[in-house]
Amino acid sequence: MRSLISWAWLGLISSIATADSNLTHESRNILPSAFSPPKHFRNVNLVRNINLEKSYPRETINVVIENIDKAAQNEYYIPFEQGSLGQIGGLEVVDKKEAEKKGFKVDVVGIDPFSTTEYYKITLPTPIPPKDQLTLSITYFVLSALSPLPREILQTDKQYVLHKFSAYAPSAYTTVKQKTKLKLPTTDVPDAVTLPASLNAEKKEDPQKQGTSYTYGPYSDIEAGAVQEVSVRYEFTKPLTHSKLLERDIEVSHWGGNIATEERQWLTNRAATLKNHFNRVQYQQSSYYNPPTSALKEMRFPLVVGSVDAYFTDDIGNVSTSRFRTNKKEANLELKPRYPLFGGWNYSFKVGWNGDLQNFLRKVKGGNGETFVLKIPFFEGPKQAEGIEYERIVTRVILPEGATNVNFQTTLPLISNTTSLHRTFLDTLGRTALTLTAINIVDELRDRDLIVTYDYPSIAKFRKPLTITAGIFAVFVVAWVLGNLDVSIGRKQEKGKKA
Template sequence: MRSLPLFSSCLAALSSFACAELNLSQPLLSRQVLPGTFKPPQVFKNVNLVRNTNLDKSYPRETINVVIENIDTKPQSEYYLPFETSLISRVGGLEVRDKKDADSGFFKVEVVGLDAQSSTEFYLIHLPTPLAPKQQQTLSISYSVLSALAPVPAKIGQSEKQYVQYTFSAYTPSAYVSEKQKTKLKFPSGDVPDYTTLPADLNAEKKVDPQKQGSTFTYGPYNDVPAGADQDVSVRYEFTKPLTHASLLERDIEVSHWGGNLATEERYWLTNQGAELKNHFSRVEWQKTQYLNPPSSALKGLNLPLHPGAMDPYFTDDIGNVSTSRFRPGKKENLLELKPRYPVFGGWKYSFRVGWNADLSTYLRKLSKGDTYVLKVPFLEGPRLAEGIQYSKVHLRIILPEGATNVKYSTTVPLTDSKTSIHHTFMDTLGRSTLELHAINIMDEFRERDLIVTYDYSWTAGYRKPIVITLGMFAVFAATWVLGSIDTSIGKSKKA
């Protein structure tokens, strides 16, 4: 009988393990979930749609300019943009604005999930003012697709040209009927050995697709494309540049009021998604070509343009300090040139950390009333590469002084998660208030997007650190006096 409670407590302990298994590998996206049978109401039509795909960088950048018309009898404000489930997780930086009124800012966009069986998911675009029946509006939808380029052939020699393949639908995915549409592709060069040819009877002008003009290809125009139409095409073109991909970037920004300093540290986990080496790496062959500096599929160096005023940079990796870096202070920017320990070829990885300090007065201002401070920092800094760099996950922490309260923030970067927590570090008693922001699928184009943080920080909270040390020291003095006054002499104590 005694074994029964033991058995039940074992069972309870085991079940707690089972309950603790939460899958937190994917960041939590706030989104609606609709049944798989959901179809967007056919209240709009695309009068004219032009998609520009720019393949200059290591990720395709899509810009869809579309004239939409309300064909319903009531004003409408919800425009759906469909993506395949496998694709939507790699779509980054989707932003929508009014093409004719670019200053009005970005429209509110959210992801609408369907149940697990569905192969399509939607971005829901909220028009700021509902579109009246029979009225038209021009939307400019821009986004990038990460990890979209596949090297073909998958293995190349060390000094060979790299070719990549991009597969997409010749019909721009849309939840509505498109009266007229076309897709323009801009390649980095005219070297496009393979591409899908579509028959002339699909094309509105009865021409064979695609139409070529230098390094620009055009698929279409197509007339009266039904909603959800799909026509897969592939293009293969020369891209002898690294496909630099950061699976994770952790970025810490630490504010110190006592030191008047803003410390930044970035930790990168990079992968080159380009073609792998066919044979072993040959140092001799590599060194022979370095004076000519030919285009290469390997990542040779990274340039970080830091703001003027940045100082004390460091560049370390798992081994320790990496001495192959240069810091060039200038008037416009302080350039930090980094060279990894080895050229990062396709399939290779490199992780490292860089950090620097800056004067706080450039980034922090105090409001005239109260104890409120306002901080303005770039959301992302990082390397500037001609071929671009893509970030799967970005974790940004703003570490505020100990005792900062009422933290608010604002940024135009699309975020997936945000929270405030406590970070414990040197000389803290309670820990520092920390704002944690998470973003996924970000590109280097977001480099100069600002993040503005406001917080309250009273002068009493500011004196916490020296006062704690002072009290500690005073306790030592008091203890010294108490211990010093104990009479340890043998015999009768002398009376004064």
């Protein structure tokens, strides 16, 4: 039990839930439409970093907050425009000074059709006394934020993407001093909106350029909710891979000592579409010197070491262009889609592999000896240098038949969890299946674990062999009875005479 507890504290933000059968928990509460957060805080100093090196921006806001209320407060709000909230993912908040400690509880509030602004509510573990300060580090990703401009390019052209954002960090409170730093992947930046120097606190040129980093600000005394729209356009000749849905099944078999994983992906490339159609000649010629391209040509899945039997198929069968390298140190699955994915093209596929259950499952010491702990990655998916964003991930953990008392915990923000029964392979009751859904996830979070605990009585193991034995026995009995029935019409043959 001790190990379980230590794992529980491992997470940054832990969401613990006891899953009842066939119940869906949605972790979103709805506030009255006229809601606006009380102005208990003031942002003393705010530095926002926007990292644009991948196909999705990662924003980190380091902010010193101060309680200006008379009472101690523990609820801090971050506003987002309606619509853009649906693109925000993986929002995590930690105390900057004690980053190793677990993160704070974060909720989305105010999904309301009439208000234009929605909020993330951060619940601080200990209320801040008046006049006291705290440094928060808020990290999140913005999905589908980059849009290629021009929208159509030639097959061998460079691609430029446009990122629109506000020079002022989103805040529900007055900010005394703030600036926004951009980290671009290249120095090829044709357009960056210049703000008048009068806005700048130091009356300097805005933005400040230094190599691949641009800085907007500093600005002083910005009101809550103020927006200053700016945009940058920069070269990004890489695919903007977007996964519309990732379904992931993990099947645990105690009998076979096996853990089978299958991932089904629906990918699309958000990059600029081809102005003329796809030209095979150009593509073949360019493949010799391999220039950067906005087409997705290859994907790499670094799997858990010890994974075996990998397969790569799609709706019409096996895709032969894959390689699976496996040795004692690594298990890499390298996939090539059937065709290179240019902008606007889609590709859906399925990959799967097996693993040794011993590496993932542990029996809990003490207790009644029938409690197990399963530790698996929440999702795996390809790991690309330019990144992949996931609109929705549905992970289903299929536990053995008869598993009860299922608990789980993960550090990824979930939107729903369900426990149901899944009947397969001669099941009588059906296996306990835990379905977890997360939205707006990026591939940087692919190492996050999912820990599932469940009770599996040893008697449940024998359910299936007994059922099958009984079934076969029943078939024999029925066959014997039928074989002894006399269904002949006409007069009965005399006994002793053989038919």
